Amino acid sequence: MSARLTRTLRKSRNARLGLGIVVVLLVIALTSPWLATHDPRTQVIQDRLKAPSAQYWLGTDTFGRDVFSRLVWGTRISFLLGFFSTGISSIIGTAMGIVSGYYGGWVDTIVMRVVDTLMSFPTILLAMAIVAILGPDLQNIVIAIALTFSPRFARVIRSVALSVREQGYVLAARASGVRHGSIMWKHVLPNVVSSAIVLLTMQIGTAITMEASLSFLGLGGDPAIPTWGGVINDGRGFLQQAPWISGFAGIAITVTVIGFNLLGDAIRDVLDPRFSKQL
Amino acid sequence: MSVVLRQSPVPDPAVPGAGTGPSAAPGRDVLLEAVDIKKYFPIYGGVLSRVVGHVYAVDGVSFSVQRGETFGLVGESGCGKTTLGMTILGLTPATFGKVYFEGRDIFKMPAGEMRRLRGEMQVIFQDPYGSLDPRMTVGEIVGEPLSAHGAASGARRVERVKELLSVVGLQPMHANRYPHEFSGGQRQRIGIARALALNPKLIICDEPVSALDVSIQSQILNLLDELQDQFKLTYVFIAHGLHVIKHVSDRIGVMYLGKLVEVAPSEELFRAPLHPYTEALLSAIPVPDPDAKRQGRVILEGDVPSPAKPPSGCRFHTRCVLATDRCRTEEPVLRQTGAERSVACHLRG
Numbered sequence: 008m009s010a011r012l013t014r015t016l017r018k019s020r021n022a023r024l025g026l027g028i029v030v031v032l033l034v035i036a037l038t039s040p041w042l043a044t045h046d047p048r049t050q051v052i053q054d055r056l057k058a059p060s061a062q063y064w065l066g067t068d069t070f071g072r073d074v075f076s077r078l079v080w081g082t083r084i085s086f087l088l089g090f091f092s093t094g095i096s097s098i099i100g101t102a103m104g105i106v107s108g109y110y111g112g113w114v115d116t117i118v119m120r121v122v123d124t125l126m127s128f129p130t131i132l133l134a135m136a137i138v139a140i141l142g143p144d145l146q147n148i149v150i151a152i153a154l155t156f157s158p159r160f161a162r163v164i165r166s167v168a169l170s171v172r173e174q175g176y177v178l179a180a181r182a183s184g185v186r187h188g189s190i191m192w193k194h195v196l197p198n199v200v201s202s203a204i205v206l207l208t209m210q211i212g213t214a215i216t217m218e219a220s221l222s223f224l225g226l227g228g229d230p231a232i233p234t235w236g237g238v239i240n241d242g243r244g245f246l247q248q249a250p251w252i253s254g255f256a257g258i259a260i261t262v263t264v265i266g267f268n269l270l271g272d273a274i275r276d277v278l279d280p281r282f283s284k285q286l
Numbered sequence: 287m288s289v290v291l292r293q294s295p296v297p298d299p300a301v302p303g304a305g306t307g308p309s310a311a312p313g314r315d316v317l318l319e320a321v322d323i324k325k326y327f328p329i330y331g332g333v334l335s336r337v338v339g340h341v342y343a344v345d346g347v348s349f350s351v352q353r354g355e356t357f358g359l360v361g362e363s364g365c366g367k368t369t370l371g372m373t374i375l376g377l378t379p380a381t382f383g384k385v386y387f388e389g390r391d392i393f394k395m396p397a398g399e400m401r402r403l404r405g406e407m408q409v410i411f412q413d414p415y416g417s418l419d420p421r422m423t424v425g426e427i428v429g430e431p432l433s434a435h436g437a438a439s440g441a442r443r444v445e446r447v448k449e450l451l452s453v454v455g456l457q458p459m460h461a462n463r464y465p466h467e468f469s470g471g472q473r474q475r476i477g478i479a480r481a482l483a484l485n486p487k488l489i490i491c492d493e494p495v496s497a498l499d500v501s502i503q504s505q506i507l508n509l510l511d512e513l514q515d516q517f518k519l520t521y522v523f524i525a526h527g528l529h530v531i532k533h534v535s536d537r538i539g540v541m542y543l544g545k546l547v548e549v550a551p552s553e554e555l556f557r558a559p560l561h562p563y564t565e566a567l568l569s570a571i572p573v574p575d576p577d578a579k580r581q582g583r584v585i586l587e588g589d590v591p592s593p594a595k596p597p598s599g600c601r602f603h604t605r606c607v608l609a610t611d612r613c614r615t616e617e618p619v620l621r622q623t624g625a626e627r628s629v630a631c632h633l634r635g
Contacts, residue, residue: 175417176427179480181377183431184404193430197421 015276022276025269032263036083045073047080047233056249066251068241074252077233078259084234085263088145088218089211092152097207099153100160105195107161108168109187119165122158130155131220138221144228148221152214163206167199201278208274212267219260235260317520318374318488319350323383325366325373329594341594343369345544351488356514356521358535358552360528360567362590366544367524371490374522375409376400387488405435405484412493414473418465424451424476425461431483450479455509471502478509482517490522495530507534529571532556537626540564543601544593546620550627560629562606600632608633
């Protein structure tokens with residue numbers, strides 16, 4: 008596997024780019040207290056809507072807050088949010104998918120109809136509805152994203168579990184009298200986990216976009232907390248006078264999504280070589 | 287009333303005679319008895335996915351296997367041999383019929399008891415690649431039945447796994463390796479070690495050598511033979527050609543399109559086959575001498591009919607050279623022709 012990892016990294020420029028972007032952003036997220044030049048919450052009223060300069064690298068917003076520092080802190084929040092929400096949704100979705108695919112029959116029918124119901128809503132509407140019910144704060148955004156994303160995991164993992172179920176070793180385990188739970192844990196899960204990791208990486212970018220969308224729509228909770236979507240929202244009214252506010256935040260989101268998607272492709276090539284040839 | 291019932295001693299099904307199968311005649315030590323096994327797979331079709339027909343994979347098969355013998359099951363691909371094997375083990379539910387293991391009806395057993403019984407009836411699979419989980423070490427694979435039944439854990443499990451690996455001709459150190467590091471023959475040995483883990487009484491060998499090279503086939507067959515003597519095993523040996531089954535079987539059942547057409551002791555079947563289909567199978571055995579003159583070969587015409595639409599009357603009549611009008615309309619039953627022989631044919635026996 009490590010041989011395939013090095014080969015993928017050597018051969019594919021996109022794989023190196025994706026890994027590079029994610030590593031750099033991860034470093035920014037981990038070192039934001041030292042990297043930020045200003046306090047992201049401090050309002051300096053006389054420095055409102057200042058263009059990028061030596062003092063304010065990416066300019067200031069309408070309250071005189073430093074956009075660079077807000078974006079640096081926002082990286083940390085976006086990453087935490089992306090990892091937590093996709094992590095939770097991958098656990099829920101993988102469990103649903105394994106149970107559904109392994110048992111089949113009426114269990115499969117029930118689980119998949121629930122999944123169909125959740126997926127028939129436009130994702131952003133469903134997330135908005137959940138946040139609106141639970142109340143706008145970051146924790147509830149994580150819950151909303153986790154709930155709206157888990158059906159996607161359930162779908163993909165179910166299809167993989169369906170094929171794993173037909174493998175001879177599953178039949179052999181049943182013939183040995185191994186319990187269903189144990190078969191799912193020891194045989195099905197290890198054989199679907201690589202697909203789950205690939206999907207997880209791809210979904211982190213989407214989750215970050217989703218958080219930005221919710222924050223932009225004003226469902227992000229405390230406006231003082233710097234999130235990327237919140238910064239875009241802050242600059243919304245000043246797109247002509249101060250395009251740097253929304254602009255740089257938008258660039259941050261775009262680069263992050265591209266980074267995670269490229270990394271996801273690379274991980275797929277390493278873990279799941281079956282798919283790379285088809286696509 | 288119910289209180290009285292609950293307090294009265296429940297007859298122990300393990301005691302001989304308490305729940306024995308119908309043909310438990312004295313003098314015959316029957317380990318496994320299958321009675322009129324049927325397995326139909328529904329075919330779904332149409333807009334509403336309604337059942338539009340069935341595949342009659344196994345259609346009324348009865349046989350019994352005595353303790354210590356090897357019962358060979360032979361037939362072309364698609365005749366239902368493997369389905370029959372899986373049904374006997376309770377791995378696919380039967381549509382109809384009963385299976386008695388040591389006199390106990392396994393289809394009526396509660397799930398927990400059935401799980402315990404799985405240790406006594408094991409299976410060796412055809413595909414030595416798909417039947418071993420690629421993400422488990424050999425030690426984990428062979429030890430899995432032990433942990434599933436709480437038979438051994440920790441150091442005792444490790445010891446037992448090593449012992450099993452030596453029994454099947456592998457090295458104890460192989461326990462830490464993964465299946466992909468082994469050849470087909472070695473993988474089949476791993477599968478055999480797993481089947482032996484819980485000291486089974488019966489092993490269903492589902493074409494255990496048909497995926498292997500000819501040179502390896504005889505090694506595995508010899509190993510199975512040695513293990514049978516060593517552990518007093520009973521085999522149901524499934525194969526698609528008679529040449530493999532000839533040397534290992536005491537009795538042979540020939541299957542065609544989901545039915546048994548002939549059952550006979552191995553030697554008698556080879557000396558004097560009764561059913562025309564058995565004759566055809568016998569003449570299909572390759573002869574290793576290229577100069578040998580083969581006379582009176584029976585070469586079958588056409589293909590096996592679809593098990594979804596089996597022919598009327600005798601299922602073999604579409605390919606049988608001897609077929610008469612009676613064969614086309616009336617279905618022959620498997621009837622006894624000798625002490626140990628039976629055949630399903632209007633014209634023979």
